[in-house]
Amino acid sequence: MKEFDYEKLVTATDGFSPSRLIGKGSHGYVYKGLLHEEDKRHSVVAIKTPSLSPSPSSLLFEKSEQMKKLENEINVLSSLPCSPHVLSFLGHAEKRLMVVELMPNGSLHQLLHVSTTLPPPTWLKRIEIALQIARAVHFLHGQGIVHRDIKSDNILFDWDWEPKLADFGLAAHLADEKRPPPAGTIGYLDPCYTCPENMSTKVDVYSYGVVLLEIVSGRKAIDVTRSPTSIVDWAVPLINEGKVGEICGGGSAVFVGTNLRLLRMAARCVSSDVETRPSAGEITAEIVLCLAGPLRSLPLWMSFFRGVVKLKRRRTRLRETLTWPGQTCHVR
Numbered sequence: 341m342k343e344f345d346y347e348k349l350v351t352a353t354d355g356f357s358p359s360r361l362i363g364k365g366s367h368g369y370v371y372k373g374l375l376h377e378e379d380k381r382h383s384v385v386a387i388k389t390p391s392l393s394p395s396p397s398s399l400l401f402e403k404s405e406q407m408k409k410l411e412n413e414i415n416v417l418s419s420l421p422c423s424p425h426v427l428s429f430l431g432h433a434e435k436r437l438m439v440v441e442l443m444p445n446g447s448l449h450q451l452l453h454v455s456t457t458l459p460p461p462t463w464l465k466r467i468e469i470a471l472q473i474a475r476a477v478h479f480l481h482g483q484g485i486v487h488r489d490i491k492s493d494n495i496l497f498d499w500d501w502e503p504k505l506a507d508f509g510l511a512a513h514l515a516d517e518k519r520p521p522p523a524g525t526i527g528y529l530d531p532c533y534t535c536p537e538n539m540s541t542k543v544d545v546y547s548y549g550v551v552l553l554e555i556v557s558g559r560k561a562i563d564v565t566r567s568p569t570s571i572v573d574w575a576v577p578l579i580n581e582g583k584v585g586e587i588c589g590g591g592s593a594v595f596v597g598t599n600l601r602l603l604r605m606a607a608r609c610v611s612s613d614v615e616t617r618p619s620a621g622e623i624t625a626e627i628v629l630c631l632a633g634p635l636r637s638l639p640l641w642m643s644f645f646r647g648v649v650k651l652k653r654r655r656t657r658l659r660e661t662l663t664w665p666g667q668t669c670h671v672r
């Protein structure tokens with residue numbers, strides 16, 4: 341695990357300057373940092389601090405909840421092998437600051453529910469996101485880890501708009517003898533997860549099911565302006581009646597069939613019968629099958645077009661890395 345000098349990270353964020361603040365969570369602040377490497381190159385990274393002042397000389401050395409959460413995130417992320425579907429961990433300073441790859445394109449929540457500038461993601465992009473996140477969850481479970489906070493806010497996009505699972509503050513090892521008390525986010529939290537002993541991979545499968553419903557329907561996990569407010573209470577009866585159109589609004593026949601398949605799987609993920617929920621591996625395999633049908637019917641010119649778009653994005657990314665004010669930057 342790479343250890344950074346605390347002061348080096350303070351300099352990288354311009355003394356935690358508000359102009360470098362990218363986002364605030366309930367436990368942490370995330371800053372954009374510019375690291376000066378020994379070989380004179382520069383890297384743009386994200387630096388996470390507990391939401392209280394990160395000064396090492398203050399009384400805040402006493403471990404607050406925020407600090408414990410960040411320390412847990414550092415321990416979990418640093419124990420994981422690299423995965424293209426999980427936020428890359430780059431190092432830490434005194435376990436009080438965490439350095440990770442910068443995700444410049446916001447979260448899935450912003451893309452689906454907030455952004456007014458970006459066009460809504462295409463059907464294909466939505467399913468690709470669902471697949472990448474299923475792979476991330478499958479990978480984590482394979483490592484004996486439960487994320488416990490899967491939600492659209494914790495799915496972030498990299499420079500190429502590839503989604504990655506982030507925010508491991510609540511993650512826990514299944515093998516640990518002492519299990520943490522239940523935790524998560526309302527709307528995504530498995531209602532069957534009521535005591536520490538109930539912690540299992542199926543807790544993540546429930547939350548993943550909620551995200552899948554969000555991706556396919558475009559509706560928020562909890563929407564107080566609608567009744568029922570919960571996406572699960574709204575979607576599951578409609579899925580049981582096969583009313584795909586009411587959930588995701590029509591579309592061509594091939595997409596309706598595939599959406600019904602995806603929605604049925606989402607309904608299994610959020611089932612109150614925990615045993616019948618699919619594993620993350622089953623979910624991944626099912627989405628691959630769902631993707632295969634419509635992709636086969638895509639004309640050849642469309643695949644070529646998608647290749648060109650990806651290439652263009654890479655070029656934009658390169659341009660952006662070279663335009664840090666007054667600096668030439670290299671992005672990890």
Ligand SMILES: Nc1ncnc2c1ncn2[C@@H]1O[C@H](COP(=O)(O)OP(=O)(O)OP(=O)(O)O)[C@@H](O)[C@H]1O
Nearest residue numbers: 362363364365366367368370386441442443507509
């Ligand atoms: N690597 C990153 N690159 C860019 N933005 C990030 C990165 N990590 C987190 N963010 C943004 O920073 C904000 C806070 O991050 P995060 O969700 O990890 O904090 P948190 O306090 O653990 O969250 P929560 O409120 O879910 O407990 C979010 O808006 C998130 O989108």
